[in-house]
Amino acid sequence: MKHVFAELITIGDEILYGQIVDTNSQWMSKELDKIGIKTVRKTTVADTEVDIITAFEEATTRADLILITGGLGPTNDDLTKPCLAKYFNCSMQMNSEALAEVTAIFERIGRELTEINKQQANLPTKCTMLSNRVGTAPGMWFKENGKVYVSMPGVPHEMKTMMQEQVLPKVQEVFDTPTIYHKLVKTIGLGESWLADKIKDWEANLPENIKLAYLPGLGEVKLRLTAVGSDLPTLKAAVSHQIELLKPLAGAYIYGYDKDTLAKVLGEMLVARNITIGCAESCTGGALASVLTSIPGSSQYFLGSIVAYHNKVKSDVLQVSNDTLESHGAVSEATVLEMALGAKKVLNSNIGVATSGIAGPTGGTIDKPVGTIWIALAYQDHTIAKKLTLFKDRGINVKYTAHAVLNLVRQTLLEMDGEKAIN
């Protein structure tokens, strides 16, 4: 078994101009990854002969499998077929099988088969035709000097159908592919470099066939473990074993795996404990409630949020005392704690959480610059407040704060579990 490398070539000006996002290549590389083929490069080129042929020439130096999408339409700006014929040094010829399929499609939809449509069945002589069950442009399979070139339509559902039904099975026949297993470990609360420092010995001792990557996001870092071998259960067990070794080092920061989100994980924790949550939001302005309610079924544990932008709403609805607001200000530990308690009481929830801060871009002072944000939690007889010192962009400060609150709740529940276990 040797490594099989793939290169994806997308042909089309509309992607280079930024008019559409190329989602095909992500889907294709995921599918290849599942059968152990590593994508080594993705290239998008313009609808011109020289660019297309250069891309073919470059790809052949790097990859065993070259998947090409786009440029197969019946109009003059679609150049993929003539470029393939030129590249493989062959002529174009009407393919009778392809013509029969195109003719059948037009009969089925009751439209006249024009000369332009017939041209879709005109293919380079060196290719094996791939049927298009959901469109009119057939695909093409070329094999030369041990390399495979596949040309497919750019329309996503046509490409996907052709890949799943024909290309992937054929590729697995031709190449002896390894098995690859990916696992994402999702952490929050520690920056990339601190996390790297904490787990450096573990990382250094990973077995040869397991690679680690750091994928940083907003306030969180994902660790991607990639194991390569020949047998999936063995790889899964090896990765599980490494995660068990990782837990004592980074356990408190790990909130989930693979497709888990912090809001989803917290929701499951609340459901498991049969407790509810309510919010009091100032600087997050509804974004905290919004991320909590983004989870289907969140009405099981989320009761509501009082978005108290104006101080009068803080005092009237959340029952924050005017004394506190006057002597400490709205952005203060004292206020945010009263807000959390107010949310708990007014919304009649088990947990109350609150945010108050200066999201920016204006409103900062020397004592409380933009990015000064307080968050708080009230649950049973616990109250906790925490100060965040964030960056400068309003939108980012808000999102970051909402996630920090979710993590504060998560951590508090875990710590209380720990205390219970000890007592």
Add this chain to the structure above:
Amino acid sequence: MKHVFAELITIGDEILYGQIVDTNSQWMSKELDKIGIKTVRKTTVADTEVDIITAFEEATTRADLILITGGLGPTNDDLTKPCLAKYFNCSMQMNSEALAEVTAIFERIGRELTEINKQQANLPTKCTMLSNRVGTAPGMWFKENGKVYVSMPGVPHEMKTMMQEQVLPKVQEVFDTPTIYHKLVKTIGLGESWLADKIKDWEANLPENIKLAYLPGLGEVKLRLTAVGSDLPTLKAAVSHQIELLKPLAGAYIYGYDKDTLAKVLGEMLVARNITIGCAESCTGGALASVLTSIPGSSQYFLGSIVAYHNKVKSDVLQVSNDTLESHGAVSEATVLEMALGAKKVLNSNIGVATSGIAGPTGGTIDKPVGTIWIALAYQDHTIAKKLTLFKDRGINVKYTAHAVLNLVRQTLLEMDGEKAIN
């Protein structure tokens, strides 16, 4: 003036493995297009030295401007900086300006600067450092043999901030680009084909050098006018003239231009009229408040929102009668009207708005399928309720509803202006 060509290089296994979609390169090519620079290729390469350096070598044969994203983190799998140093045949050196910036960031957030973090300021000697205002990895600008190479972080908001504030202005200084003037006309309330039909004669009579594109979005359609020439004031005047001709045809649907958002335009209307708004949200779950408070300075007119997910919050806090909830249900005209009135009263605002519906994916019934959503407004003695019948995705239903509420307020205020003018 000659054509300027750009190539985009994205570095990162996570894109090749299909774990994330590369949205950066679409955004970048759009921005380049706006200043008349044509993207000729997009390439994604793996985190290996040979792949990265080969991509640099190939790009230089095709492009004048090479924009590189990714691979700038502080960990060992980030290779962009050493590769740039090798490619430009220079050494790495601690950049004092970059070190000062990284140090300042760590001081501000009150964390210790570790050796790994310091390494972020270690840069190839031939580069000009680009500040990263919203992250810790600085960017790099290289100019050699008339070609410009720019390396930026892969985190989207860091890359975007760096592009807008530093890279695009510098690129326009270095290259002689044609003058292109874009103007966006933003409409809401009419689908793309209906709008196109309304303005088809105007569109047919646009001058040669002004092109029109329809950019449909969530409940809105943007019209992009692109004028190409050599003199900006002339282009601006020509586009303004066309917009004056458009207004009698589509005026009621036009809510703004360029960077205007519905929330910003509505905020300006509220400030101009010196009136305040408060919300009662069920199905939007905080998203309505969130979009209103996304506007800096929104505390001038936004007082707060009661996110009443649980019916008890609707009755306890918003004073919706239990009779109404029981006989009509939470998703009903009667309930949403009482919610709007409740928001107005409890938050003490001039305008009260409300949402209640079934966002999905579950919770639908035969009478009230997923996507059945009521919105309402109360202002002075006006009350209006409106039923929306939306699509099936939870996230889209919520966003669409929030925008529909903003537009309901905008239209109501405009209609009341009209009535006042008549009386």
